[in-house]
Each structure stands twice: as structure tokens, then as C-alpha cells.
Amino acid sequence: EPEVTQTPSHQVTQMGQEVILRCVPISNHLYFYWYRQILGQKVEFLVSFYNNEISEKSEIFDDQFSVERPDGSNFTLKIRSTKLEDSAMYFCASSAGTGHTGELFFGEGSRLTVL
């Protein structure tokens, strides 16, 4: 069964360092998303991406965040200068898009720990 894969599964970084989280969405999907879940809290929307551009972003997704689809398969989330409060689980998701039943498929997540 097709699945969304994320790497790394866990990354530890120092405050102020840049981090790139990688995702490989399901191959025929068109819409891509990043979500964040701080430990013990709800799953929060960060950004959605379609046709090589951001379609929507939340207020959490400030200038330190960026997303990119550098090739036909990867979808990345970059955090430019990490802060302690960026420590969270980051989930990538993809969706087939229009004409389908609207299900987002999620990856297993990348746990980011900022020290």
C-alpha cells in the first residue's frame, strides 16, 4: 500500500541551527501539507502546497519556515534558525486532490528536539 515516508524519524539540534525535514508523498498525489504536534497538544496545520507554491499557511508558519519541492518526489520543510519552542513532532501529509474523497495520508512523523 502506498505511504508517505518521512526522514529523519528523530533529529536533535542546537538552538539557532537550520533543520530540514524531508517527506516523500504518495506518488500520484498533488497536494502536500505539513502539520506540527507539540508534545501532548493538538495537531496544528502549518502549510499546504500545490502546483509548486504555497496555497495556504497558518500564523505559525512565519518567516523562519519554508517549504520546497526540489524534485518530483521530495517535499521538504526547512526551519532556518530553530528555537526551543520548535521542538515538536512534524507530520507530512499528501492528498490526491479534486475528484477524490478528501483523505489526507500522513507520514509517521519527524520528531525534532531543539536544545
Place this chain on the structure above:
Amino acid sequence: AQSVTQLGSHVSVSEGALVLLRCNYSSSVPPYLFWYVQYPNQGLQLLLKYTTGATLVKGINGFEAEFKKSETSFHLTKPSAHMSDAAEYFCAVGKTSYDKVIFGPGTSLSVIP
């Protein structure tokens, strides 16, 4: 704007008992509704979804949910709890087949032997 509330951040049931997890939503357009489950240290797995049509939807692992427009609810039920059902359950709402989904705060389900 869309939003989701889940009554009860933590629910405990005995093994074999009925599971009822509550979800209410707010949406300005006909909603797409979802229940996701998250097992410890794992990702989000879709349990079931409502898009259009039949209001009672069946999902995996014996779970089902009923869309009640008049009550803006989408409660999740399972007739008989199993130990393996212990997990975090998230209700979510979306606007279209490709829009982001907005998650509720989650309900942690414990199953007591």
C-alpha cells in the same frame, strides 16, 4: 472558519464496554469529517471519513461514526472495546476534497482490563 471540539480529553472504558468519543464541529460549508487514531509514538491513521451520502459511516477496527447535521456532531463509537484500542483519537474537519483538515484537541482512550 472551521473548528472542532472534542468533549473529554481522556476517556476510560472497561474491556468489552461501549466506546463513545464525542466530536462537534463548526463549518460554514458542508463539512468533510474524519476520525484519525494515533498510537503511541506513531503517525496518524485514518479510522473513517464522511464526505457525502450515508450519514452512518463504518471504519476500520469495528469503529463507526454518525454525521448529524442538526447537532453538528460526528461522534465515534465501537460496541466493544479491546485493549488494542487504547490510543489518542482526533476528530478533524475539512472543506473540500483537497483542503487542509483542522484537528480537534484529541481524546485519549484508555481500556481497563
